[in-house]
Amino acid sequence: xxxxxxxxxxxxxxxGSLTLSCADSGLLVSSNSFGWFRQAPGKERECVSAITxxxxxxxxADSVKGRFTIFxxxxxxTVNLHLNRLKPTDTAVYFCASSPPGRVGWPCSYxxxxxxxxxxxxx
Numbered sequence: 001x002x003x004x005x006x007x008x009x010x011x012x013x014x015x016g017s018l019t020l021s022c023a024d025s026g027l028l029v030s031s032n033s034f035g036w037f038r039q040a041p042g043k044e045r046e047c048v049s050a051i052t053x054x055x056x057x058x059x060x061a062d063s064v065k066g067r068f069t070i071f072x073x074x075x076x077x078t079v080n081l082h083l084n085r086l087k088p089t090d091t092a093v094y095f096c097a098s099s100p101p102g103r104v105g106w107p108c109s110y111x112x113x114x115x116x117x118x119x120x121x122x123x
Contacts, residue, residue: 002032004114006096008080011120017084020117022096023077033099034079035110036070038092038119048094049081050107059107064090086121093118 003025012018022034035050049070050059058070069082079098083090094117097110 002098002112004096004098004112006094006114006117009094009117009119011122012086013123014087014121016086016121017082018086018119020081020083020094020096020119021073021076021078022080022098022114024098030072030074030077031101032112033101033103033106033110034070035097035107036081037095037097037108038090039095039116040089040092043092045095046092047108051079052106053101083119086119088121088123091119091121 005023006020008018008020010018031053033053036048037045038048039045048061048064049068051070055072060068067085072079095114097113099111
């Protein structure tokens with residue numbers, strides 16, 4: 001059973017950085033594709049970044065390209081999103097999601113979802 005847990009959200013100042021982690025209690029991190037999404041108050045959910053099951057391909061939304069990095073930590077069995085040069089517009093609840101390889105719709109369609117973690121960027 002897939003159970004995704006996102007963590008690492010906190011309050012930071014503009015220009016700061018932090019890393020979000022997504023853990024899968026079903027231990028499918030090494031075999032599933034993963035994505036990160038965010039939803040700001042009053043806005044639709046936005047697909048932010050994704051990584052394929054084998055880690056060979058990554059994708060970023062234009063709004064975060066060059067500032068965010070998605071990567072796997074095989075030692076901790078997590079898929080992480082490093083957020084750099086944060087802006088107030090990055091404030092949102094961030095969610096992780098996953099699917100088995102071959103699922104149609106990558107990078108923004110997934111079968112399993114975790115709860116969100118809040119990121120607040122404010123001076």
